[in-house]
Amino acid sequence: MRRPALLLLLLLGACTTQELRPVPAEPQGFEPWTESTPVYRFAPGDRLRVSFLLTPELNETALVAPDGTISTRASGSVPAADLTATELEASLTRASRRVLNHPIVTVALDEATGSTVLVGGAVRLPGPVPLRGPRGTLAAIIGAGGFEADARMNEVVLIRRAPGNRPMLRLVNVQGFIQTGGAGAATLDGDVPLQPGDIVYVPKSRIGEINQWVDQYLNRLVPFQKTFSYAVNRSSAVPF
Template identity: 40%
Template sequence: MEGEMAMKRRERIYVFVMATTFLGVMAPLLVGCAARGAMLNQQATAALESTETKNPAEYRIHPGDQMDIKFFFNPELNETVLVRPDGKISLQLIDDVQAAGLTATQLDEELTRRYAQELRKPAVTVIVRTFTGRQVYVGGEVGNPGLINLGLGMTALQAVINAGGFKDTARPGAVIVIRKGPDNRPIPVRVDLDQALDTESAEGDFPLQPQDIVYVPRTWIAQANLFVKQYIQDLILYRGISLGFGYQINPDTRR
């Protein structure tokens, strides 16, 4: 009996140490990360601005896009095609053509070059009808996380609203937008949507581009609650430990 009581005392001490260690270690880390985060955020924003300048927003074809291929002098070859998952399209008279990753103009030029071997006047026009690549992903503490269609001029706040809005556990002031930068490197930027919510202007909001990722984190309170649930409450339920709160949960009698 005394051995069992001693074991439970050791377990109570272990749980207490785990909880205090979590709170004691995370607080100074968060303070330090805030200063570093501000500097990194400035660098990331500058990198994104540089990316936008170097890469105009001309749409690039994606798998799943639907396109009309029209031949001015050979209308019998006109087709409506769907870009396959491997990024290629199948057309008459020529082999498969890689379309994904190209702009409509670039694909037009490639088809003109390929059909020059088959037609006397290969005047080709490419018209993209559906744009599966114009989507963004919204995840984290929102009502309906997932892909949404990117409307003209859509911002991070508008994307969150389209994804069902913020949950009660959301932290709007620390939203992260991730975008592909140079060499396809992901560039994260912290966006304070609390500021956008508190003002009638777009100040604090962030304009999105195709394939951006918008992540809404939990509040620190929600994270702490999750920690308590996963590492303390579950341990209590599993071990049957009493923490002196006036009750004891015994795993052998739970239903």
């Protein structure tokens, strides 16, 4: 008679443990992920073609300076870094009215030498990584010195601007991509092609809190219009 009672107590205890078991935190405040290419924002080092429709003699090629400004004969020096082509055209048009009555300005990207992605977390050399042509998540991490020993390679965080300057987030299973050599479904989820301005964060095993990193670094570099939090952390009660 004691065995059924003991078995029942064990089952009830297991159910209680399952119900109280901690679960991973989920992202809050992010936009739904889309694969659409984000609007390009200029960066220091980019070479731009600035054209004046009514006064083509003022057309010129200009570099975005290290301080983020661009200078033309008609406009003088104006901020350019982190602006889209449409935003910079409006700024140059306003500034050029000092010498032109009705300026019509267009801006085109001639060479994106300033394109970078920001890589942080459990990597050996965190910071901006140049983005030269097509490049995936793994290549960017290698460009940042590779993984630290305690990196959670199967839950790399990728943050990208969505329309409206809001952030969107997805997890990337780089470990699965490495183990399969890029074959099968891991190709889609393990080495996502990056876009200029993307942010790659490699959390640490068991505890990889990115909120503190966002507060310390991301808010200073990327002026997202955001209210969000995300914790890639696991309680020790959850198996790996």
